[in-house]
Amino acid sequence: MGMKPMKELFYFSQSDLMIQVQYGQASNALNYSSHREITEGEKTFIENYIRTKVNSEAESDAVSYMGINDELAKDLNEYHAKNNIKSLHEKHEKVDGAVKGLIKESMANYYFEQIGKKLIEVRGMIQEGSEVSELNLEKNNLAELVYAYNIYAEQKVSFEKVLPKELSEFC
Numbered sequence: 001m002g003m004k005p006m007k008e009l010f011y012f013s014q015s016d017l018m019i020q021v022q023y024g025q026a027s028n029a030l031n032y033s034s035h036r037e038i039t040e041g042e043k044t045f046i047e048n049y050i051r052t053k054v055n056s057e058a059e060s061d062a063v064s065y066m067g068i069n070d071e072l073a074k075d076l077n078e079y080h081a082k083n084n085i086k087s088l089h090e091k092h093e094k095v096d097g098a099v100k101g102l103i104k105e106s107m108a109n110y111y112f113e114q115i116g117k118k119l120i121e122v123r124g125m126i127q128e129g130s131e132v133s134e135l136n137l138e139k140n141n142l143a144e145l146v147y148a149y150n151i152y153a154e155q156k157v158s159f160e161k162v163l164p165k166e167l168s169e170f171c
Helices: 040-054 069-128 132-152 165-170
Strands: 005-011 017-022 029-034 063-068
Touching: 005 040, 005 069, 017 040, 017 069, 029 040, 029 069, 040 063, 040 132, 132 165
Parallel strands: 029 063
Antiparallel strands: 005 017, 017 029
């Protein structure tokens, strides 16, 4: 019972090495080639890897190095290109998330300041004896500012907590 035909690529990131493993039926061995020269240490590691991870169906422990395969350099370049695109996309998402966070924080700060200004303005209007209709308009404006603040703020506030007692007495 022989092993099924196979031809697989493996990438070892610690040494930036691409290999191709094929089963040779005639030799009943797993043959591998690399995209570049390999060191003796790499060869030992790769052959142990092939024996333990790849060679589960073969009846032989034979593993043979077939030398450099120039086509693997192209496969490695394609692999790097895909990973670079993925990495750039992940970096873009992180930057995009950070920018969105800054915008959200800036908008919350802006509306917080606007609420503060509006409260000062309304208290001044109350002291000056402004009309109830004008105060109602400012109450509505204040409600809109609180609503906008809550869109961007992490910690939400209720309009009732922001509404000054003086304004709730008039409107």
